[in-house]
Amino acid sequence: MATLGLIEYKDASPEVRAVYDDIMATRKTDWINNFWKALAHDPATLRRTWQSIKEIMAPGALDGVTKQMIYLAVSATNQCNYCIASHTAAARKAGMTDAMLAELMAVVGMANETNSLASAYQIEVDEQFRT
Amino acid sequence: MATLGLIEYKDASPEVRAVYDDIMATRKTDWINNFWKALAHDPATLRRTWQSIKEIMAPGALDGVTKQMIYLAVSATNQCNYCIASHTAAARKAGMTDAMLAELMAVVGMANETNSLASAYQIEVDEQFRT
Amino acid sequence: MATLGLIEYKDASPEVRAVYDDIMATRKTDWINNFWKALAHDPATLRRTWQSIKEIMAPGALDGVTKQMIYLAVSATNQCNYCIASHTAAARKAGMTDAMLAELMAVVGMANETNSLASAYQIEVDEQFRT
Amino acid sequence: MATLGLIEYKDASPEVRAVYDDIMATRKTDWINNFWKALAHDPATLRRTWQSIKEIMAPGALDGVTKQMIYLAVSATNQCNYCIASHTAAARKAGMTDAMLAELMAVVGMANETNSLASAYQIEVDEQFRT
Amino acid sequence: MATLGLIEYKDASPEVRAVYDDIMATRKTDWINNFWKALAHDPATLRRTWQSIKEIMAPGALDGVTKQMIYLAVSATNQCNYCIASHTAAARKAGMTDAMLAELMAVVGMANETNSLASAYQIEVDEQFRT
Amino acid sequence: MATLGLIEYKDASPEVRAVYDDIMATRKTDWINNFWKALAHDPATLRRTWQSIKEIMAPGALDGVTKQMIYLAVSATNQCNYCIASHTAAARKAGMTDAMLAELMAVVGMANETNSLASAYQIEVDEQFRT
Numbered sequence: 197m198a199t200l201g202l203i204e205y206k207d208a209s210p211e212v213r214a215v216y217d218d219i220m221a222t223r224k225t226d227w228i229n230n231f232w233k234a235l236a237h238d239p240a241t242l243r244r245t246w247q248s249i250k251e252i253m254a255p256g257a258l259d260g261v262t263k264q265m266i267y268l269a270v271s272a273t274n275q276c277n278y279c280i281a282s283h284t285a286a287a288r289k290a291g292m293t294d295a296m297l298a299e300l301m302a303v304v305g306m307a308n309e310t311n312s313l314a315s316a317y318q319i320e321v322d323e324q325f326r327t
Numbered sequence: 328m329a330t331l332g333l334i335e336y337k338d339a340s341p342e343v344r345a346v347y348d349d350i351m352a353t354r355k356t357d358w359i360n361n362f363w364k365a366l367a368h369d370p371a372t373l374r375r376t377w378q379s380i381k382e383i384m385a386p387g388a389l390d391g392v393t394k395q396m397i398y399l400a401v402s403a404t405n406q407c408n409y410c411i412a413s414h415t416a417a418a419r420k421a422g423m424t425d426a427m428l429a430e431l432m433a434v435v436g437m438a439n440e441t442n443s444l445a446s447a448y449q450i451e452v453d454e455q456f457r458t
Numbered sequence: 459m460a461t462l463g464l465i466e467y468k469d470a471s472p473e474v475r476a477v478y479d480d481i482m483a484t485r486k487t488d489w490i491n492n493f494w495k496a497l498a499h500d501p502a503t504l505r506r507t508w509q510s511i512k513e514i515m516a517p518g519a520l521d522g523v524t525k526q527m528i529y530l531a532v533s534a535t536n537q538c539n540y541c542i543a544s545h546t547a548a549a550r551k552a553g554m555t556d557a558m559l560a561e562l563m564a565v566v567g568m569a570n571e572t573n574s575l576a577s578a579y580q581i582e583v584d585e586q587f588r589t
Numbered sequence: 590m591a592t593l594g595l596i597e598y599k600d601a602s603p604e605v606r607a608v609y610d611d612i613m614a615t616r617k618t619d620w621i622n623n624f625w626k627a628l629a630h631d632p633a634t635l636r637r638t639w640q641s642i643k644e645i646m647a648p649g650a651l652d653g654v655t656k657q658m659i660y661l662a663v664s665a666t667n668q669c670n671y672c673i674a675s676h677t678a679a680a681r682k683a684g685m686t687d688a689m690l691a692e693l694m695a696v697v698g699m700a701n702e703t704n705s706l707a708s709a710y711q712i713e714v715d716e717q718f719r720t
Numbered sequence: 721m722a723t724l725g726l727i728e729y730k731d732a733s734p735e736v737r738a739v740y741d742d743i744m745a746t747r748k749t750d751w752i753n754n755f756w757k758a759l760a761h762d763p764a765t766l767r768r769t770w771q772s773i774k775e776i777m778a779p780g781a782l783d784g785v786t787k788q789m790i791y792l793a794v795s796a797t798n799q800c801n802y803c804i805a806s807h808t809a810a811a812r813k814a815g816m817t818d819a820m821l822a823e824l825m826a827v828v829g830m831a832n833e834t835n836s837l838a839s840a841y842q843i844e845v846d847e848q849f850r851t
Numbered sequence: 852m853a854t855l856g857l858i859e860y861k862d863a864s865p866e867v868r869a870v871y872d873d874i875m876a877t878r879k880t881d882w883i884n885n886f887w888k889a890l891a892h893d894p895a896t897l898r899r900t901w902q903s904i905k906e907i908m909a910p911g912a913l914d915g916v917t918k919q920m921i922y923l924a925v926s927a928t929n930q931c932n933y934c935i936a937s938h939t940a941a942a943r944k945a946g947m948t949d950a951m952l953a954e955l956m957a958v959v960g961m962a963n964e965t966n967s968l969a970s971a972y973q974i975e976v977d978e979q980f981r982t
Contacts, residue, residue: 197719198450199546200556229455231441234448238560244641245441245567251637252433257426262393263434269397270438270574272971273404275537275799278445279438280973281456284723294724295388298762301971302383303394305769307401307410309964310362310376312794314409316927316956317365318935319329324360325412326590328850330939331949369953375775376960379768401967403578406668406930411580415592425593429631432578436638440571443663447534447563449542457721459981460712461808462818491718493703496710500822506906507703507829510899514695519688524655525696528662532700532836535666537799540707541700543718557650564645565656569663569672572624572638576671579627581591586622587674588852665840668930673842677854687855691893694840698900702833705925709796709825711804722974753979755965758972769965776957781950786917787958793921794962797928802969803962805980819912826907827918831925831934834886834900838933841889843853848882849936 202233212236215246222250229282261290269304333364343367346377353381360413392421400435464495474498477508484512491544523552531566595626605629608639615643622675654683662697726757736760739770746774753806785814793828857888867891870901877905884937916945924959 205216205228215236216228235242253263264287271279287297336347336359346367347359366373384394395418402410415428423431467478467490477498478490497504515525526549533541546559554562598609598621608629609621628635646656657680664672677690685693729740729752739760740752759766777787788811795803808821816824860871860883870891871883890897908918919942926934939952947955 199448199559227455229453230450231445234450235444237556238564240644241444241560241564241567244644245444248437248637248641249441251633252430252437256430257424258396258430258434262396263430265389265393266397266400266431266434267438268971269400270404270435271442272967273401274439274442275966275970276442276446277970277973278450278452279442280971281452282445283438284973285456293388294761297723298765299383299387299389299394300397301968302762302765303389303397304401304971305765305964305968306379306383307398307414308405308967309960310380311402311405311407311410311930312927312963313366313372313376313956313960314362314413315407315930315932315935316923316959317330318932318939319361319365319409321409321412322360324358325416330952368949369957371775372953372957372960375772379772382764382768399578403574406573406577408577408580411578415580425630428592429634432575433631433634435578436571436575436634439574440567442537443534443570444563444567446537446539447530447542447566449539449546461710461821489717491715492712493707496712497706499818500826502906503706503822503826503829506903507706510699510903511703513895513899514692514699518692519686520658520692520696524658525692527651527655528659528693528696529700531659531662532666532697533704535663536701536704538704538708540712540714541704543714544707545700547718555650561645561649561651561656562659565651565659566663568641568645569660569676570667572642573664573667573669573672575628575634575638576624576675577669579592581623581627581671583671583674584622586620587678661840665836668835668839670839670842673839677842687892690854691896694837695893695896697840698833698837698896701836702829704799705796705832706825706829708799708801708804709792709828711801711808723972751979753977754974755969758974759968765968769968772961773965776954776961780954781948782920782954782958786920787954789913789917790921790924790955790958791962793924794928794959795966797925798963798966800966800970802974802976803966805976806969807962809980817912823907823911823913823918824921827913827921828925830903830907831922831938832929834904835926835929835931835934837890837896837900838886838937839931841854843885843889843933845933845936846884848884849940 198230198234200234200237202230203236204233208236209239211239212242215239215242218250219246231278231282261287261292261296264290265292265296265300269300269307272301272304273308329361329365331365331368333361334367335364339367340370342370343373346370346373349381350377362409362413392418392423392427395421396423396427396431400431400438403432403435404439460492460496462496462499464492465498466495470498471501473501474504477501477504480512481508493540493544523549523554523558526552527554527558527562531562531569534563534566535570591623591627593627593630595623596629597626601629602632604632605635608632608635611643612639624671624675654680654685654689657683658685658689658693662693662700665694665697666701722754722758724758724761726754727760728757732760733763735763736766739763739766742774743770755802755806785811785816785820788814789816789820789824793824793831796825796828797832853885853889855889855892857885858891859888863891864894866894867897870894870897873905874901886933886937916942916947916951919945920947920951920955924955924962927956927959928963 661676
């Protein structure tokens with residue numbers, strides 16, 4: 197179980213409810229996932245993390261599904277089970293098809309492979325790549 | 328310096344030259360970066376790694392610049408300096424603008440933050456996320 | 459289940475029991491957690507690991523709760539579920555309050571975020587930080 | 590060099606200068622380290638990251654030096670060279686002595702060792718550690 | 721459950737069955753583990769990954785059990801639960817005894833410890849180690 | 852430069868010299884690499900780390916070169932530059948040929964790839980792999 201437990205909407209302070217309400221309104225859902233309910237024990241972190249994610253994940257130079265796939269790529273690399281589960285769902289909701297998922301996975305796997313090879317062989321950065 | 332040194336085109340065996348030629352033709356460049364020159368000491372790994380990357384990075388359900396940005400996201404998470412340098416260059420060549428780069432970085436940073444928070448708080452996966 | 463199983467006190471060799479006894483005496487508890495019961499299949503590693511932890515975690519220039527929180531920060535970063543669970547308990551026993559836990563988590567999350575940003579942007583170390 | 594280069598104070602927009610000014614005022618220094626100069630190409634991320642760090646690193650239930658040492662522990666675990674250099678300096682400025690540094694390092698090393706052992710042996714979480 | 725589910729032999733396409741058959745023939749087993757059944761939703765990745773593993777894990781300059789132990793060492797370091805479980809089984813099948821397992825674990829633990837110490841102390845590479 | 856600097860033999864205390872002497876005698880060399888010179892500022896950690904490594908890396912159920920290759924595999928996965936450099940040298944001294952190095956690298960790369968794939972696809976551990 198989550199270290200500090202989960203705070204449900206009905207038990208939440210007005211400050212926490214305001215964040216929950218904004219999450220549901222922004223995401224057009226009627227439920228809150230456990231990540232936020234766990235953070236709610238620390239309202240400052242809850243608010244700050246939500247504001248940051250809301251700002252960062254909004255479509256801009258990159259569209260929403262691309263951002264969710266990048267989030268998933270990082271989560272898979274970090275072996276974060278909760279994040280893989282939640283961002284797989286979020287990426288699908290944003291439009292990721294199974295074909296896109298499969299290609300994403302293949303890139304993530306290959307990047308992890310060549311990252312270790314590049315370091316293992318102690319390869320120097322090419323002059324052409326220095327900015 | 329790379330552990331086994333770098334094999335230049337002029338010193339390469341026909342087998343290695345064939346891979347180098349395919350890399351340059353596929354990428355429409357006239358040079359080979361150090362990663363491949365280091366792997367060339369092991370022609371089987373050189374060939375296999377190049378064939379895999381060529382297959383995986385070709386546009387499909389995801390376009391080329393998205394794939395390069397995912398590669399860069401993984402490399403940043405793994406703190407692989409060589410890979411960050413080379414895939415920043417590759418993503419730019421594929422069309423990543425500075426605005427896209429900045430948004431990519433912001434997503435990568437936030438994903439690394441929430442990955443550690445989700446694990447640190449021992450948060451259980453929501454029933455809704457179980458596939 | 460643990461790869462080699464768990465060795466209970468009643469089934470342990472005198473060598474292993476001596477370590478178990480010292481763990482319980484040092485920690486002022488009457489039970490042994492699974493980590494040690496799993497290592498007990500390799501008495502040399504059991505003894506060495508316990509001696510190292512006993513020496514390292516004893517209060518010195520840093521007090522016990524600070525050391526436990528640092529241990530927890532590393533475990534969260536590595537996404538080690540067992541270690542997060544056991545060192546959350548240990549840090550609380552050493553005096554970590556929920557408020558301290560929440561601040562610890564916030565620092566860990568932020569550090570993981572900026573670690574990836576610093577690497578992703580290929581930022582050079584400032585002259586002032588070179589020792 | 591940093592991917593997008595570094596923005597010096599004299600070349601910065603008023604929005605960026607406002608952040609730089611707040612960093613220097615908060616830290617009581619007269620210079621800005623490269624991390625912020627690199628982020629300045631993305632003023633939204635610069636502002637958000639600084640606000641978050643300012644909020645998180647302020648003394649609260651944990652004092653400033655403890656927070657800096659936790660930051661350093663995470664950075665060492667992630668092998669982030671920039672962050673190790675900058676947060677070693679920050680922790681020292683906040684009061685970390687060489688003796689505290691040595692104990693911090695010893696805990697970080699041991700935590701990384703036992704994290705891998707706990708996972709490698711597939712050890713189940715003890716009932717007593719489940720919250 | 722696996723994101724895209726698992727494809728059993730009886731439900732597999734001829735292309736997937738051909739890979740499954742080769743896996744069972746190569747490994748001299750009559751079942752397929754979940755890793756391959758999950759990848760089977762992406763036949764190109766299934767085929768490529770299997771071909772690579774078949775080529776890489778075949779005895780050569782290193783024997784089979786050494787290769788499996790190296791695989792396990794990486795998996796433990798990455799905290800990949802599935803891979804730790806599957807490669808512990810594979811290494812044992814290839815000849816790893818409990819005594820070898822214990823020594824492997826001890827090396828993995830120590831390497832993870834000193835890796836973080838070397839980075840944490842910002843130690844420069846010795847001239848003698850530069851190739 | 853190393854955070855606390857490096858302690859040369861001529862400047863070392865008798866306690867530190869005793870460890871240095873044992874390192875050189877055990878390794879049959881006449882010099883000390885920077886790792887130990889950096890740790891020497893904390894004689895307790897120096898002594899404990901050396902004793903642990905001496906015990907763990909001695910040939911047993913696994914021979915010396917296998918242990919050094921496992922150490923290198925972990926270091927490559929963690930992207931620890933110092934450790935990759937020092938353990939490449941140590942593994943070669945223990946008998947690792949270039950052909951063995953190349954196969955080691957290939958296994959490390961593949962393991963890092965499939966580790967991320969197994970997690971990314973959220974694959975459940977097979978009943979057959981549960982111990």
